[in-house]
Amino acid sequence: MPSVLNTIVVGVASYLALVVLLRVSGKRTLSKWNAFDFVATIALGSTLATALTSADVSLTQGITAFLVIIGLQFAMTFTSVRSTRFKNLIKSTPTLLLHEGRYLENALQRERVAEAEVRAAIRAKGVADIDQVYAVVLETDGSFSVILERGTSNSALDGVTRNARSLS
Structure with a gap:
């Protein structure tokens, strides 16, 4: 005891x-x-x-x-x-995985994320059509942020790692 x-x-x-x-x-x-x-x-x-x-x-x-x-x-x-x-x-940066309805294949491969995971995050946001999504970001904590509208000059996407060739 x-x-x-x-x-x-x-x-x-x-x-x-x-x-x-x-x-x-x-x-x-x-x-x-x-x-x-x-x-x-x-x-x-x-x-x-x-x-x-x-x-x-x-x-x-x-x-x-x-x-x-x-x-x-x-x-x-x-x-x-x-x-x-x-x-x-010591810290990673958020990574853009989908931009204006297009998957960024290089970013998906580099971050080891499947398109199905991105689609799941979009569905969790209540969106049925990927074309309605402006961006999906893999955050530093491993979560996904789904952004529906394009930002202005004060964009929430500032500081997000982007693959310049994929966006052109």
């Missing part, structure tokens, strides 16, 4: 510590903006599971691991916001 009681005590304390640390560290800690954010989220979950199930890991070690992971994630996002070079090193 002491091991079960230990799991309960460490579990409650670890969970509360993680919630407090995530609240203090800000919204970006659990966002899905890039690969590093994803890794941090998985690492936090794995650390919590280890702290709960391993008698070899103390509560202090678990909380320290949370602090290290959150600290690294904070340092990465802090640096990437202030350094374009660093941001380009």
Whole structure:
């Protein structure tokens, strides 16, 4: 029974510590903006599971691991916001997959996306005719954005990776 009681005590304390640390560290800690954010989220979950199930890991070690992971994630996002070079090193850019009803084959192949996945994203938006779609973008978090209307000079497509030959 002491091991079960230990799991309960460490579990409650670890969970509360993680919630407090995530609240203090800000919204970006659990966002899905890039690969590093994803890794941090998985690492936090794995650390919590280890702290709960391993008698070899103390509560202090678990909380320290949370602090290290959150600290690294904070340092990465802090640096990437202030350094374009660093941001380009660790973050991907959104990619245009369909433009004015035409699939961009080079982009689909490079991103390893099938046309069926793009059609599914279009259907999820409630659109039946691909010709009604101005653009489909593969976002940095792996989701698809379906854009129905052409932008103006202040376009949401600014910063999206485009294959210039495919658009001409």
